[in-house]
Amino acid sequence: METTSRLARKVEFGDFQTPIGLARRVADRVADLGFAPASIVEPSCGVGNLLFAAADRFPEFQRAVGIEVQPRYLETLGERRSGRADAERITLTLANFFAHDWSVALAALPGPLLVIGNPPWVTNAQLSAGGSGNLPEKSNFQRHAGMDAITGKSNFDISEAMLLRLSRLLASRDAVLAMLCKTNVARKVLVHIWQAGTPIRDAALHRIDSAAEFGAAVDACLFTCRFGATVTDQTARVFPSLGATAPSGRIGFRDGRLLANADMHDRWGHLEGDEVYRWRSGIKHDCADVCELEGTPGAWRTAGGAAVDVEPDYIYPMLKASDLGNGRVHAPRRWMIVTQRSVGEDTSKIAAAAPRTWAYLQANAARFERRASVIYRNRPPFSMFGIGEYSFALWKVGIAGLYKKIDFKVIGPHAGKAVVLDDTGYFVPCRSQEEAELVADLLNSDAAREFYSAFAFWDAKRPITVELLRRLDLRRVAAALGKSAALEQVLTAGAIYADCNVADSLWAK
Numbered sequence: 001m002e003t004t005s006r007l008a009r010k011v012e013f014g015d016f017q018t019p020i021g022l023a024r025r026v027a028d029r030v031a032d033l034g035f036a037p038a039s040i041v042e043p044s045c046g047v048g049n050l051l052f053a054a055a056d057r058f059p060e061f062q063r064a065v066g067i068e069v070q071p072r073y074l075e076t077l078g079e080r081r082s083g084r085a086d087a088e089r090i091t092l093t094l095a096n097f098f099a100h101d102w103s104v105a106l107a108a109l110p111g112p113l114l115v116i117g118n119p120p121w122v123t124n125a126q127l128s129a130g131g132s133g134n135l136p137e138k139s140n141f142q143r144h145a146g147m148d149a150i151t152g153k154s155n156f157d158i159s160e161a162m163l164l165r166l167s168r169l170l171a172s173r174d175a176v177l178a179m180l181c182k183t184n185v186a187r188k189v190l191v192h193i194w195q196a197g198t199p200i201r202d203a204a205l206h207r208i209d210s211a212a213e214f215g216a217a218v219d220a221c222l223f224t225c226r227f228g229a230t231v232t233d234q235t236a237r238v239f240p241s242l243g244a245t246a247p248s249g250r251i252g253f254r255d256g257r258l259l260a261n262a263d264m265h266d267r268w269g270h271l272e273g274d275e276v277y278r279w280r281s282g283i284k285h286d287c288a289d290v291c292e293l294e295g296t297p298g299a300w301r302t303a304g305g306a307a308v309d310v311e312p313d314y315i316y317p318m319l320k321a322s323d324l325g326n327g328r329v330h331a332p333r334r335w336m337i338v339t340q341r342s343v344g345e346d347t348s349k350i351a352a353a354a355p356r357t358w359a360y361l362q363a364n365a366a367r368f369e370r371r372a373s374v375i376y377r378n379r380p381p382f383s384m385f386g387i388g389e390y391s392f393a394l395w396k397v398g399i400a401g402l403y404k405k406i407d408f409k410v411i412g413p414h415a416g417k418a419v420v421l422d423d424t425g426y427f428v429p430c431r432s433q434e435e436a437e438l439v440a441d442l443l444n445s446d447a448a449r450e451f452y453s454a455f456a457f458w459d460a461k462r463p464i465t466v467e468l469l470r471r472l473d474l475r476r477v478a479a480a481l482g483k484s485a486a487l488e489q490v491l492t493a494g495a496i497y498a499d500c501n502v503a504d505s506l507w508a509k
């Protein structure tokens with residue numbers, strides 16, 4: 001078992017040494033590029049498996065340089081080097097990557113240049129929490145502005161900082177960068193390279209089985225790209241494994257955006273345009289234990305089983321993302337107390353309109369007040385967000401944000417009331433069943449699905465976002481499918497959503 005201090009050091013230095021077999025296969029992939037380096041650099045070389053695998057694979061190299069911050073690894077490296085015939089061509093240096101003068105170091109090396117490595121797998125937030133000094137100087141290296149610089153977006157991988165610095169220095173060299181890193185880091189580095197207009201070619205991501213290789217379940221890859229190109233290729237091939245000979249697709253960069261599937265974008269990019277239907281997200285209340293109920297009309301209860309005696313006026317059947325994702329949209333099993341019909345609406349009128357509902361809300365007022373998000377401050381008590389007339393449209397077409405597939409569902413009324421979504425779902429409101437069915441048909445067409453798949457990264461936490469949904473121009477989809485007349489007909493029929501409370505009178509009060 002590892003001791004605590006050894007483990008802490010492993011975390012601080014993102015220390016997962018590359019197994020020798022993997023190191024050799026990485027060197028083979030570099031050789032596949034038809035590239036033979038005069039110089040090899042390993043910027044965080046550990047015990048040197050990648051450094052020596054590259055030296056073995058390209059024995060004609062003139063200079064090889066290994067940099068490592070942990071002295072104990074340098075000792076091991078020294079011993080390994082002393083047994084090698086090419087020892088005098090290999091320089092080993094004890095240095096911190098972030099303190100090293102890379103422009104001088106790289107300028108001294110003859111090209112072509114191979115920079116190969118497996119930089120630490122750790123984020124600055126993990127390091128800051130541990131009080132580590134293993135961080136780039138406070139340069140806000142991604143140039144985030146304002147809030148982004150102090151919130152989530154400034155949480156970056158140490159390897160990202162390293163790869164960005166190296167890629168800037170390699171921009172004008174005949175060089176190959178070959179790095180094992182998180183897939184997400186490889187994509188971000190590519191975006192920076194493409195944004196900077198740096199000409200590169202042969203960019204590729206070969207996925208690796210990091211659980212098998214490193215015992216860490218991280219989405220990781222070998223990221224390779226070649227600098228010193230005359231024309232730039234703003235796509236990168238993605239291979240399902242290190243051994244795969246054929247790519248599974250290409251990511252790319254167009255109009256300042258990263259594409260998950262460049263081929264789908266080439267085919268369907270022209271469907272991007274106006275948002276014909278406005279996409280909405282479901283209702284946000286951050287109070288599921290009070291607002292979300294189970295049971296049947298008149299016999300509602302909390303998820304914990306406590307009976308809830310409220311009038312039906314403010315209660316709506318609801319669907320969660322899991323219901324949408326699993327296709328359980330026809331008979332919602334949950335209900336939501338919705339306190340407002342528009343954002344900021346006065347809630348005190350509930351007291352007269354539905355006294356038992358008001359009493360239930362009052363009894364749980366402390367729970368509402370504990371809601372952490374600032375959006376609820378200085379708002380009427382029991383406020384919600386993502387509320388408007390659209391929330392109460394009897395017909396909707398919805399999709400789950402958290403699910404990893406493009407599958408739009410028609411959502412119709414239940415028990416005579418509009419079905420509402422929670423804030424993990426997105427929808428467009430429709431005025432009739434016919435309209436909802438047409439919209440769902442268009443959105444579920446191959447053209448629309450392939451359009452969305454051009455942008456959706458399925459390994460993201462929330463692959464489907466409202467920004468993504470808004471990009472598709474439904475009129476263009478309809479035109480591509482020969483359904484323009486049908487769409488125009490539903491768009492011009494009826495201006496308002498059917499009222500949601502048609503069945504209230506059917507419910508016992």
Ligand SMILES: C[S@@+](CC[C@H](N)C(=O)[O-])C[C@H]1O[C@@H](n2cnc3c(N)ncnc32)[C@H](O)[C@@H]1O
Binds near residue numbers: 019044068119120121
């Ligand atoms: C994921 S391990 C990989 C080691 C080696 N590249 C390999 O592939 O086997 C990361 C290495 O980076 C080293 N490292 C961490 N922070 C560093 C820094 N600031 N400068 C140089 N090396 C660093 C660690 O000590 C560790 O050996």
